[in-house]
Amino acid sequence: MQTSNKTVWVLGFVLWTLIAAAAEKPVVPPAETDPNKNPYDSGIKPTPVCEIDRMVFARLEKLGIQPANICSDAVFVRRAFLDVIGTLPTAKEAKEFIKDTNPKKREELIDELLKREEFIDYWTMKWCDILRVKAEFPINLWPNAVQAYHRWIRTAIRDNMPYDKFVRELLTANGSNFRVGPVNFYRAVQSKEPNGLAQAVALTFMGERAEKWPQERLDGMAGFFSQLSYKSTREWKEEIVFFDSTRTNKDGVVATKAVFPDCKEFKFSPDRDPRLVFADWLVSSDNKWFARNIVNRMWSWLLGRGIIHEPDDIRSDNLPVNPELLAYLEKELVASKWDLKHIFRLILKSRTYQLSSVSGPRNQEAEANFARYPLRRLEAEILIDALNQITGTTEKYTSAIPEPFTFIPEDQRSVELPDGSITSSFLEQFGRPSRDTGLESERNNKVTADQRLHMLNSSHIQRKLEQGPKMVYLLKKASSPREVVGGLYLMILSRLPTEQEARAVVNYTESSGVKGRDVAIDLAWALINSPEFLYRH
């Protein structure tokens, strides 16, 4: 029985390899790459199709750097799904995209992804990192307020709220932390003193680290937040955030003026909340910080690195690598009436975004100038969601403190967790940000030995592979080993195997003595442990 099983496997492979090789001929025959050895690179040199490309490639040419080739369709579909909606394409989605002969398919995919529900979840998570959505120490929003804050952010992203409006509401809201989501911006800080609030505002919306400013400048800006007060109500952990023109500072004095970061002074009048005045100043199209901060961040989210880097450490002595590019994106954002999806589209439809990770020069300068798409390890939440999608499994998230206990429904994806303090050793191990400071660098996507241990050999991952209903289903439904292998490759790596890979699997069945479904489990194990799976590429 076992021998005949094995024979079927081997025969299936050989047959399938031949078919696969014939079916997978790319539309444009590559000049210098063999898709059977390199499934990542189309072999096509990029030509500019938009302003972004012209600016990026001009800069590269000036530096004498040859950009990488355009990535293959298989790479593109995976990259776009992960980058735009934080979700792995299903086997079907990947296969259909690869097979599609429409020359506009890449642009169309971007448009479709921007409309997906997962887009909202993924970017809500990103904003919750920056806006520090966390119930517990040291942010201490508490669960009800986390829900309100998260819901407000999610709705804003769902409705593609113009960015100027989004920020204005966060900066000027008054009311209960349970009912008015955005007031929690001023509660999600470690220091509620005016200086602490000014630092949070400068970091979040100007991309500057105000603790590096001269004290005078920080104090000046802090004035705008000096008349913000908090009071509790009779409901447990409810807090009202409001404008209080009589609030005194720690020396018992009521502030009378504030100074904008560009040095203009503003004198208070008792009937006008100085936060409104500050918001007017900040969200104006003339403000040199406002648009720059957000377009630079968005660029870094999609291309792994800011035009000014780190994206939240903008300083006069930290120059953009490509000032024209930054200025162009700023102009586009203002002209689109602060439509962030417009900026997403511009970047995602450029050839710059389509560059391969495998070709092109690998030095720091080339990377800093976007000559190729950089490898980035999947974020913790994205990684576990991808593993769950592949295997058809779920995670259990609960929170025992503070009472009452929180139970997250099991079918909810990790990317949808509203509260950064939900305990999860996996998410912590893989670098989920603590949401203590709102710094981009809080999210740690570096690989560590204990992460490798977990992926290679933990019961958590092993159980998913062995018992995951989707794995079981694939093994039961597949009519041939070919289908199993092809299915696993599409599910996990969003592509079909190369001839060489197919041969390696055949060899494995022959040399290891592993049989039947264990072969499929070992193959799935190997694929989820390959850098190709673990990294965006």
Next chain:
Amino acid sequence: MKSNPITQEIWNNGNLHVTRREAIRRTLLGTAGLMLADRVVPFAKAAPRTPTAKSVIQIWMWGGPCHLDTFDPKPEAGNDYCGPLAKTLETNVKGIRIGEMLPELAKQADKYTILRGMTHGINGHETAAYEVQTGRKPGDGQVYPAVGAVVSLFKGYEAGYKGLLPPYIVLTELQGRFSEAGFLGSRAKPFATGGDPAKNPFVVEGVVAKGITEKRQKDRRELLQNLDTMGQIMKDDPRLKDNEKCEQAAYDLILGDAGKVFDLSQEKETVRNQYGLNTFGQSCLLARRLVERGVPYVTINYKGWDTHKAHFQTMRKNLPVLDKGFASLLQDLSDRGLLASTIVWWGGEFGRTPKIQWEAPWNGGRNHYGKAFCHVVAGGGFKGGQVVGATTANGEEVKDRPIYPPDLIGSFYQLLGIDPNAKLPHPQGQDVRVMSANNADGKERRGGLLTEIM
């Protein structure tokens, strides 16, 4: 399997030659931490005395055991305080008496010191756990690292530790909400074993996989390498090289000798029995094995001490387990000559209300109590057979020699040769020291280092 030798390599930044061991050391830390570390050396210079301690075993009594039931009994206080545990035991040190449920520990009193003056006044689990393990008051905008994270930083890879085992190991589960690493981040996160050392096999998460033979492990590894098409094309990518080094370090534990430390079947049956064939007992045995191999910091995260209800029933069940495991650990460390260089630290985030809550719904329970509690320390340069501090007649107040968390932690650092004034690598480059300056803002109370027993 012999691991593939990674020969000397050039890192992309600064042509630094890195050996394989160095590479493993770095990958265990994560490369982000490394760059920081390189800027913050030198560490641990100017220690005020010759360090006597090399390792720490922390028995973390999660939930907070009651001092009256353990190491600070008050038999005179009456039934409302003692409940059914009203007797005490003479120890092997004249004049020191401990609770009736700890007969084995009574025979080891010459090895440890009871700190009866512990206090901080906090009654919330998280804040108290944070303060006891970081020595810091919350609220100044920093999330400080716990003792284990600091020790693993100053005694770990960045200070010349060469072991293949992670320098900071938690048996068996992380403390969850209480983030052990604080702002040090992933570089100082402990490795949690998961699994249960009392079970066979002890499935150490990531190291030992149930049902996967060694042969299949090796075959799988080969399959992974053969299928790594991207890695083969991008051989020179620094990120993939990092990944490869981490994988190598992981396989040193999975297939190499280093992982064998977790195989408790290598110990004699009698030894295993002596420690107690339960999770805590076998964790103590494992802690000894880890320290023997040079691991600088081991935490036994011992849960089940938050006894609001059914308090005395739980004590009757838990205290004998504690007694056997803890006492065997002290005896064994001492027999092997390890106690002199190993600090053993026993205690929880607070104590429990000395006055028993007889009323419903507690029906004879004890609540959280941060005002007065006790810890126990042994080894590593601490004298044994002593008591430091004292509580009032019914254990409700510290009446003599208060000991605050920074006093205790500062004493550990002194025995370990960690400079309290050394800078910690801070992600935003802020100037943060190992210990806060004494009474810097008047908020922090101190009773002084444990000079009585050092």
